[in-house]
Amino acid sequence: MIVNWPAVVDGTWPAASVKRIGNITLREGQGGGSRVSAASIEGNVSDEQIADAEKIMLDMGQRRLFQVRPGQDALDARLAALGYDVLDPVNIYACAAGLLTDKPIPRVTVFTLWEPLAIMREIWAAGGIGPARQAVMDRASAPKAGLLSRYNDKPGGAAFVAIHEGVAMVHAVEILPHQRKQGLGQWMMRGAAFWALDNGADTLSVICTKANEGANALYRSLGMEVVGAYHYRLKP
Incomplete structure (x- = not known):
């Protein structure tokens, strides 16, 4: 199956407009982070169009931010020449x-539900995923779910998953600091996989920064493979 990964990101973590x-x-993120506020370019553009896009982003109260995808080396060099830094x-x-459904999830370890419980929103907020990013989840189209993990009868973490064209993408994975190193990350990914199959998706996906060594190691350990990449260019 050929997957349009930018479309999956947009479909499961949507901009406000x-x-x-x-x-x-151009995406209006309303404070929801880089994924929903970065502009993207497909095809040829003029310097005047880039300047117009910059003005619109500033008028929206956003940073001048572009997403650069594989195969866009010329665009990457052009933005660098215009003073944009890699981000x-x-x-x-x-x-x-x-x-990831090869083993059963221990009882009461992972729950999937929508709407998120108050404790899930608190876990996200504690990890920097505040109301503006949670609003992205709220406006995503169904099927979608929040995941709540538990360890030793205590809340352990939260995540969000949504489906676009047969692909379930996991976002906003957050484990409480005192509940880390207990395997909750892998159980949440397994919980997302069971939920994905139950809701018509046969592919599970997730995004993480290349600098997040722990997350990259987790996803590799689960047998997940890198299928795409991108970076941002930010004009200070």
Whole structure:
């Protein structure tokens, strides 16, 4: 299956609004982070169009931020020449959802539900995933779910998963500091895989920054493979 990974990201973690200027797609994130506020370019653009896009981003109260995808080396060099710095290179991981359903999840370890419980929103907020990022989850189209993990009868972590065109993408994975190193990350990914299959998705995916060594090691240990990558260019 050929997957349009940018479309999966947009479909499962949507911007508040989207507009196009020629070959430039502009996203209004309303404080929801880089994924929902970065502009992207497909095809040729003029310096004037880039300048117009910059003005719109500033008028929206956002940073001048572009997403650069594989194969866009010329665009990357052009933005660098315009004074843009590299920001947050990321990996996109994926695997067959069935790969992570090979063992049962221990009882009361992972729950999937929508709407999120108050404790889930508190866990996200404690990890820097505040109301603006939680609003991204709220506006995502179904099927979607929040995941709550537990360890020793205490809340352990929260995550979000949604489906776009047969791909379930996990976002906002957050484990409470005192509950880390207990395997909750892998159980949440396994819980997402079971949920994905139950809701018509046969592929499970997740994004993390390349700098997050722990997350990259976790996803590799689960047999997930890097299927895509991108980075941002930010103009200070």
